[in-house]
Amino acid sequence: MELKPVGIIHSPYKHTGHVPRVHDDAGAISTIEVFDEFATGLQDIEGFSHIVVIYWFHRSKGYHLLVKPPGEDSMRGLFATRSPHRPCPLGLTVAELVSRKDNNLIVKGLDATDGTPLLDIKPYLPEDYDPHSVRIGWLEGRRHRRSN
Amino acid sequence: MELKPVGIIHSPYKHTGHVPRVHDDAGAISTIEVFDEFATGLQDIEGFSHIVVIYWFHRSKGYHLLVKPPGEDSMRGLFATRSPHRPCPLGLTVAELVSRKDNNLIVKGLDATDGTPLLDIKPYLPEDYDPHSVRIGWLEGRRHRRSN
Numbered sequence: 001m002e003l004k005p006v007g008i009i010h011s012p013y014k015h016t017g018h019v020p021r022v023h024d025d026a027g028a029i030s031t032i033e034v035f036d037e038f039a040t041g042l043q044d045i046e047g048f049s050h051i052v053v054i055y056w057f058h059r060s061k062g063y064h065l066l067v068k069p070p071g072e073d074s075m076r077g078l079f080a081t082r083s084p085h086r087p088c089p090l091g092l093t094v095a096e097l098v099s100r101k102d103n104n105l106i107v108k109g110l111d112a113t114d115g116t117p118l119l120d121i122k123p124y125l126p127e128d129y130d131p132h133s134v135r136i137g138w139l140e141g142r143r144h145r146r147s148n
Numbered sequence: 149m150e151l152k153p154v155g156i157i158h159s160p161y162k163h164t165g166h167v168p169r170v171h172d173d174a175g176a177i178s179t180i181e182v183f184d185e186f187a188t189g190l191q192d193i194e195g196f197s198h199i200v201v202i203y204w205f206h207r208s209k210g211y212h213l214l215v216k217p218p219g220e221d222s223m224r225g226l227f228a229t230r231s232p233h234r235p236c237p238l239g240l241t242v243a244e245l246v247s248r249k250d251n252n253l254i255v256k257g258l259d260a261t262d263g264t265p266l267l268d269i270k271p272y273l274p275e276d277y278d279p280h281s282v283r284i285g286w287l288e289g290r291r292h293r294r295s296n
Contacts (some may be wrong), residue, residue, distance in 0.1 A: 001151040001152070003151065040214060042225050045225060047283060047285020056149055078189035079268075080190075082271065086268060087268070088152070092202070092240070121227040122227070123230065123284065127198075127275075134197050134198055134272065
C-alpha cells in the first residue's frame with residue numbers, strides 16, 4: 001500500500017507547536033497546491049463551500065497506543081484521539097474553501113504544518129445527524145469549556 | 149509513504165455494486181476488527197457515538213481525473229466526487245459506533261466492502277458550521293431529491 005502525494009500544503013504553521021489544537025480557533029489561511037498532473041481533477045470543486053483534506057503527517061515518527069493529549073491528565077487510547085503519531089499517519093481536516101486559483105486552493109481552517117504532503121481531497125457533505133446528539137467521549141469537557 | 153493496515157472490515161457488502169451510494173440510506177451493520185497488536189489503542193473509544201473510519205479502496209485499480217458519477221449525465225472532477233478510483237485510494241466514512249466487543253467495533257452506516265483493509269480510526273467531532281449553510285456543488289440536486 002504505497003501512496004504518492006498529489007500536492008503540497010503551504011501553511012502559516014511552520015512547526016507542529018504552531019498548529020492549533022482540535023476545535024480551538026483554526027481560522028488561518030493556507031494554500032493547497034495540487035500538482036499540475038492532477039489539476040484536471042479539481043473541476044467542479046468551487047461548488048463546495050467545504051472540502052475534506054487528507055494528508056500525510058510527515059513529521060510523525062512512530063506511535064504509542066496510549067497517549068496523554070495536551071492539557072489532559074489521563075492517558076487515552078490512540079484511536080480516541082487526533083494525535084498525529086499513528087500507525088498510519090494520516091491527517092484529516094474539513095476546511096472552508098475560500099477560492100481557487102488554477103491548481104491552488106485557498107482554504108481556511110486547515111491545521112496542517114507547512115510542507116505537508118497532500119494525499120486526497122474529497123467534497124464535504126454535512127452529516128445527517130443532529131450535532132447535539134453526537135457524544136464525544138473524553139472530549140466533552142473541551143466542548144463545555146469552549147461554549148462557555 | 150508505505151501503509152500497513154491496522155485491521156479489517158467485515159461488511160454485508162460482498163461486491164462494490166452492493167455498496168449504497170453517497171447519502172443514500174446506509175444503515176447496514178458492519179464489524180471493524182482491529183488487529184490484536186493495536187487493540188490497546190481502542191481504549192476510550194466507547195465514549196464516542198460516531199467514529200471516522202479511514203480505509204484502503206482495495207478493489208480500486210487506477211483512476212481518471214474526470215468521472216461520470218452513477219446516475220449523472222455530466223463528467224465531474226475526481227476530487228469533487230467520492231469515487232473509489234483515486235490517485236491515493238483512501239476511503240472515509242463517519243459511522244455510528246453501536247458497541248465494542250474486545251477488539252471488534254460494531255458500526256452502522258459504514259459503506260465499505262467486505263474485506264476492506266482498515267487504516268485508521270479517529271473520534272468524530274461535529275463540525276462548527278450550520279449544515280444548511282454548507283454548499284455541496286453538483287450534489288445539491290441529490291440533496292433536494294433526498295429531502296423531498
